[in-house]
Amino acid sequence: MRLRGKVAIVxxxxxxxxxxxxxxxxxEGAIVVAADINTAGGATxxxxxxxxxxxxxxxxxxxxxxxxxxxxxxxxxxxxxRIDVLYNNAAVLFHDRDARAHQLSLETWEQTMSVNLRGAxxxxxxxxxxxxxxxxxSIINLGSPTGMTGCAxxxxxxxxxxxGIFGLTRMMAAGYARDQIRVNAIVPGTMDTPMNDGLLIDExxxxxxxxxxxxxxxxxxxDIEGLAVFLASDESAYCTGxxxxxxxxxxxx
Ligand SMILES: NC(=O)c1ccc[n+]([C@@H]2O[C@H](COP(=O)([O-])OP(=O)(O)OC[C@H]3O[C@@H](n4cnc5c(N)ncnc54)[C@H](O)[C@@H]3O)[C@@H](O)[C@H]2O)c1
Numbered sequence: 571m572r573l574r575g576k577v578a579i580v581x582x583x584x585x586x587x588x589x590x591x592x593x594x595x596x597x598e599g600a601i602v603v604a605a606d607i608n609t610a611g612g613a614t615x616x617x618x619x620x621x622x623x624x625x626x627x628x629x630x631x632x633x634x635x636x637x638x639x640x641x642x643x644x645x646x647x648x649x650x651x652r653i654d655v656l657y658n659n660a661a662v663l664f665h666d667r668d669a670r671a672h673q674l675s676l677e678t679w680e681q682t683m684s685v686n687l688r689g690a691x692x693x694x695x696x697x698x699x700x701x702x703x704x705x706x707x708s709i710i711n712l713g714s715p716t717g718m719t720g721c722a723x724x725x726x727x728x729x730x731x732x733x734g735i736f737g738l739t740r741m742m743a744a745g746y747a748r749d750q751i752r753v754n755a756i757v758p759g760t761m762d763t764p765m766n767d768g769l770l771i772d773e774x775x776x777x778x779x780x781x782x783x784x785x786x787x788x789x790x791x792x793d794i795e796g797l798a799v800f801l802a803s804d805e806s807a808y809c810t811g812x813x814x815x816x817x818x819x820x821x822x823x
Contacts (some may be wrong), residue, residue, distance in 0.1 A: 572803045574599030578777025579642065581633050581693055582660030584611025586763030588711070590791030591657060591798045594691045596624025598799055603646045605631035606660065631690030633660045637698075638675045643696040648720075652704050652744030655802040658690040658711045661731075665768045668725045679727045686731035687738070694742060698751065706750030709742065711735050713755040714811060714819050736813060743773040752810040754801050763790035784819030 578595045582588035583604035589611070596602045596619040603626055606617075607613045612628035619626055619817045629645050631638045646653055667678040668752025690711055701707030716722040736755060743753040760779045762770065770776045770788070780788050797816050800806050815821050 571597075571599035571619050571719070571776050572805065573655075573800055576600045576654035577603065577646065577652050578655035578657060578802060579603045579605060579646060579653060579659040579693070579697060580659060581605045581631065583628075584608035587758060587761060587791050587794050588657070588659040588796055590657065592626075593618050593624070594795040594799060595657075595802065596626060597622055598803075600624075600626075600655065600802070601650050602626035604658055605633065607632050607809055612765065614747050615692070633693055634684040636692050639689075639692040639696050642693075642698070649698055653697050654698045654704075654707050654727060656693055656707070656709045657798065657802070658693050658709065659758070660689055661686045661765075663728045663765050664723070668692045670724060670748050674726050682727035682731050683726070683734075684786070686728070688735040689736060691738060694738070694753075694793050698746065701751050702746075702749055707800050708753070708806070709751065709753040710798060711753070711755045713739070713757045713791050715757060715759060715815075715817060718813075718821065733791050740811055741811070747810055752801075752806065752808060753811045754806070754811065756794065756797055756801065757813055757815045757817060757821065759815070759820035760766070761791065761793070763791060782820065783817070784823055786813065787818065789816065789818060 578591040578600040583592040584606035592602050592604050592615050604615050609630050610641045629642045631642045711736045714732040716729035722729050739753050739755040794816050
């Protein structure tokens with residue numbers, strides 16, 4: 571067990587990549603505090619965690635709301651007394667409303683930014699004080715290839731929020747390196763998760779996205795788990811400020 575004794579907050583844990591990572595963290599011995607706006611999905615992930623002998627709790631949380639995030643951290647400290655890992659994973663992508671800049675509504679821009687970037691910032695802001703007090707921690711932010719290149723020109727809000735995630739990762743990595751708080755980003759490729767349901771339901775589109783991946787297949791939630799465990803564990807003790815792709819080679823071409 572590579573995370574024994576660690577307490578990990580996983581946001582967006584009710585579905586997709588977050589759910590897989592929350593369950594895997596628990597299987598690796600971590601106490602998992604799962605946070606999400608989806609309470610039904612939260613109950614399901616906790617059932618999975620408990621069924622596999624893991625420990626933890628679900629805290630209904632909207633990561634864009636500072637009051638919710640403060641309550642999430644307070645509850646984690648009250649119950650478990652520390653936070654070793656913050657897995658900043660919650661995000662939204664409005665396939666139907668995101669657009670090129672002049673066609674993008676301010677509402678969609680604000681909604682995307684408030685969850686994807688403000689949410690990651692707020693969770694870090696509140697999780698860092700206990701990490702400072704206990705002498706270290708690991709923060710893992712979820713980026714995207716769309717934040718690295720102009721590969722999704724119709725997703726201005728989402729892509730910009732993910733570019734912001736890389737900035738936040740670097741700033742916090744530099745700011746807290748001497749405090750033994752490591753901050754890294756995972757960059758998944760095109761993953762078969764609920765976030766992409768609207769896109770991948772079309773067989774022709776699915777085939778196009780699959781064909782674009784050098785490894786010839788879309789990513790699965792299970793593909794991300796090993797990297798997440800590595801960055802959460804002490805095995806990555808000298809890694810900070812890194813952007814780690816897990817994309818079947820997508821960003822190499
Ligand atoms: N799926 C992909 O192809 C892909 C590619 C690159 C990066 N990513 C990133 O990986 C992460 C996980 O993506 P996914 O595909 O599993 O997404 P998903 O949509 O399948 O799951 C996201 C989870 O976040 C939760 N969530 C949404 N808004 C929230 C809020 N305000 N507060 C708390 N929770 C909230 C949802 O309820 C859901 O459980 C995201 O950061 C995403 O941007 C995904």
